[in-house]
Amino acid sequence: MLKPVRTLITIALGCSILAGCATAPPEQPDNLCEIFREKRDWYDAAADMRDKWGVPIHIPMAIMYQESSFKHNAVPPRDYLLWIIPWGRVSSAYGYSQAKTPTWEDYQRETDNGWASRDDFDDAI
Known part of the structure; x- marks a missing residue:
């Protein structure tokens, strides 16, 4: 009797930890300055993208x-x-960038970053 309860507690704890890892959308998504105040690491990722690809930050945002x-997600x-x-879905687009699966696979191959994920802001920008 105690083992099923322990299993349920373990599952609930694991789900809680994973839910805490999810990134919530910004509170003011139409204000770029507020987005970067709220999510400072997003600015760092956007600045890295600008330096690497030469694209102004406001365009991909x-x-x-x-x-x-x-x-x-x-x-x-x-x-x-x-x-x-x-x-099913009307397309395979997913994540921040809404890149379709074949396009994302091309990106992973061409950047030699097989671990890149469409639901990770650093990768998607």
Whole structure:
């Protein structure tokens, strides 16, 4: 009897820890200065991107705002069969950048960063 309770407590604790790792979207997503005040490490990642690729910071931030609203786990809407049966997603886009799977795989290969993740802001920007 004690073992199932211990298992449930362990699972609940593990889920709580993982939920704490998720990044919430900024409170004021339409104000770039406030975003960087709230999430200072995002500015560092954006500045690194600017230095590496020569793209002004506001451009990819505007794209992310439009595509994912700065949600790390953003996905496109579901497609439905006969208007009621969920039938997958309309595309494989995912994460901050909303990059499709083949495009993201190209990025990983060309940057030699197989560990890059679409739901990690540092990688997605």
